[in-house]
Every structure is written in C-alpha cells, then in structure tokens.
Amino acid sequence: MTEKTSTTPPSSSEEGSSKPSKNVLQLVLDMVDFMVEHYFLPKLIAPFLSRHEVFYGQLNAMMRKVLDDNKPKIPKWFTANFITYVRTWVVFPTLLLLSWNHTIVPAVLVILVDFGDFLDGVVARFWVDVRKEEEEQKKKDKDGSPIKSSTSSSDMTAVDSFEIVTTGSPHSVQSWVHSHRDRAYGGFIDAVCDKAYVIPCWISLTHLVSGGFGVLGMIQYFTLFSLILAETASGCIRFRAFFTSPGVATPKTEGFDFSNSAVKADHVGKAKQTFEMVGTALFIMPWTRYLGLMLLIVALPLAYESVRRKIKKRVIYVYYGGAGEGVFDHKTLKFWMQAKALGASKLIVGISAEDADVKVTTDQVLNACASSVVDEIVVEAPRKVDKMFLEQRKIDYVLLTQSQQLKADLTTEEVVNLNRVLVVGKDGIVRRGQGKNAAKSQ
Secondary structure (H helix, E strand, O other): OOOOOOOOOOOOHHHHHHHHHHHHHHHHHHHHHHHHHHHHHHHHHHHHHHHHHHHHHHHHHHHHHHHHHHHHHHOOOEEEEEEEEHHHHHHHHHHHHHHHOOOOOHHHHHHHHHHHHHHHHHHHHHHHHHHHHHHHHHHHHOOOOOOOOOOOOOOOHHHOOOOOOOOOOOOOOOOOOHHHHHHHHHHHHHHHHHHHHHHHHHOOOHHOOOOOOOHHHHHHHHHHHHHHHHHHHHHHHHHHHHHOOOOOOOOOOOOOOOOOOOOOHHHHHHHHHHHHHHHHHHHOOOHHHHHHHHHHHHHHHHHHHHHHHHHHOOEEEEEOOOOOOOOHHHHHHHHHHHHHOOOOOOOEEHHHOOOOOOOOOOHHHHHHHOOOOEEEEEEEEEEOOOOHHHHOOOOEEEEEEHHHHHEEEEEEEEHHHHEEEEOOOOOEEEEEEEHHHHHHHH
C-alpha cells in the first residue's frame, strides 16, 4: 500500500499565531521605511547633501584641472581601477596599526581612502574624455574601420551604434553581456572594495569599545555590528547583481523616480560613504570617539535604506506580440533586458490570443521561456491590461515600447492615470505613459 501524505491546511489557531507576528514585523518595517524616506532623508540628509555637492564640486574642478594640465605626464597605468586596488590594500597597514593601538595614523589612512574613492571617479571621467578625443582624432585621420562602435558608458547596447562591414577576414564582436560587464566593472569593483576596506576596520574597532556591556557600550556594539551586517548584505547584493545583470545598462528615467524620497539613490550612497568613513576615522581616536559614534549612528539608516532600495520588489509586465512586434529578434531581447535592468525583481511577459494578427504558438512561449531575463509567461493574456489584471498578478508597472504606445491600445486609461505605465522611447529614456490622444499628438 502506498503511504498517503497529509495535505491538511494549518488550523485556524496556527494561522492566528503566525499571521500577527508577520503583520507586526511588516508594520514595524513599514514605519521605519516611512520615517527614513519622509523625515530622516529630506530633513537631515538633503541639507547636508547640498553642502556636500558644493564642496566636492569645487574639489572635482580643482583635481580635474590638475589632471588636464599634466595630461602628457600621466602614465596609462594610473587608472581608476588602479586607485581602487591601492586604497583597498591599505586595509592591511590600517589593521596592523589598530592592533598595535595606534590612533592618529590609521585615522589619517581612513580619510585618505575616502579621498581615494573620490579621486578614482575623477580619474575615470578624465580617461573617458581622453579616449573620446583619441577616437575623434582617429576618425579625422582615417575614414572608416571594420567595426564602428561607441564606447560611451551610457549606451544601452553596442548594437545601437555599430555596423559590420565585410573585410574578407574573420573578426570578433563582443556579446552584449560581455560588453556591458566591461563597462560596469569599474563601478562594481569600486563599491565592493569600499566594503572590503571598511568592514575589517569595523571588526577591528570592536576591541576599542568602552563601557563594557553597559548602555553606552551596547550602543557602540549595536552600531558597529549593524553596519557590518548592512554592508556585507549590500556587497552580496552587488555581486549577485553584477554577475546576473542583463547585457544592457540601466535605462535612464525622466520625469519620475521609483523611490518616494526626495533624495536619490546615488545621493544616499554618497552621504552614507561620507558619514561612515569620517565617523570611522573619528571613532578611532579616543578624544573624538563619541563624535565618530554619532556619525556612525547617522549612517545606520542610510545603510538600511541603501540595502532596502536594492532588494525592493518590483514586478514589471511587458507585452509580446501585436502592433507589428510579434517578431522575436534582438530588438525584442533588448527591450526585455531593459525591463529587467530597470530593477525588476520579476519580469512577466504576456502573450495575447485576442489579436487578429497574432496567434499564440509554441515557439512564442518557448522563445520567452528561453530568455534568461524572463521570470514568468502569461499565455492568452488580455490584450488590454486593466487594473484588475495588475492586482491579480501583483504587477507594479507595464512597460511599453514607443511604437506599442502609439500603434496599439494595450492599457486602459485607468492604468495610465495611476502612473503604472512606462514607455521606453527611441532615445532609450523611460518616461511615464500618457493617454492615447496625448501620446499620438506628441
């Protein structure tokens, strides 16, 4: 006899005991999110960022002038990645000096590492401009080349800006994923190396905590361990995002921001970095330890917000077929990659059976299943997406191409008015969808 497995649902008492705890935890997290986004960031961080931008803007102009004036003398190996690697290796002398109870020198090293984080950005932009000048000079000296491609980091994919010319001999073209990772590597390694330096320093600083297990001591332990956990989680998310990213850069957005806060994500990162590094330097020295602790405490909500924005769920729905776009080609793949690169934790592809010119086929479904960026396919999806369909599938946004918005009525006006329709323009910029008449007139 076969043994039967019980599939009895949990009793009402079990559900009652688990649901309240989940609801209370979610309520606490929602309250923290609300306080951070609507009070902490705009009231405390936004005024600081205005002064931060002025100071670093002047410093950037000064450093850039030094680089431009000495352009012929700057060696090719002096790159942003070189600076990043050097400042990461500084963690070893910093830890040694901390273990020998030195204070001033390791604090100075922390500030120098923070300055190196700023410098590598200036150097990166400097070399980008140098390469552009060299390419322009080559174009003047030479009429054409087998492959003409743009090296701008803002390009969506290399396919937008190159053409292949027959040369009579084999030549290679990089894949989208490989090209995108090459462009994104500098930003990835810069963020990871920041954490590779500061996390070991915080672990080492736990031996400097005074007050034992009293209130003041526990505050210091809580602050340091919370920052360690937050930055470790952020580093793991960075690694996963880099090695699973699609072959396109994140599309620029215009007229909206996914965050409800007045402070953008990159500004949150800048403020967090400054508070963490300056706070760490001050915490090392005994006479400024409590001032450093205050700055590290301020950095805590920023570290939390940084991680929260990276893991926030965002379900995006795209339409496959209709409006002359039922063909599966590189343009379709690129559009899906752009949708995923917008931060979609889940990408849903809808294939409608209500179009007169489109018939759902096995190939269509398998094409969508074969794409690495697609998480779910809705077969026989409604041709016109309404609010009820979005709520049933827990979809946050519908993403359309510009031609889909102009040629086909794929969403109801209610969905458009709820600002849940996004449109990728021909310039690669994502904007909010408009009503049918407004879109046609534009």
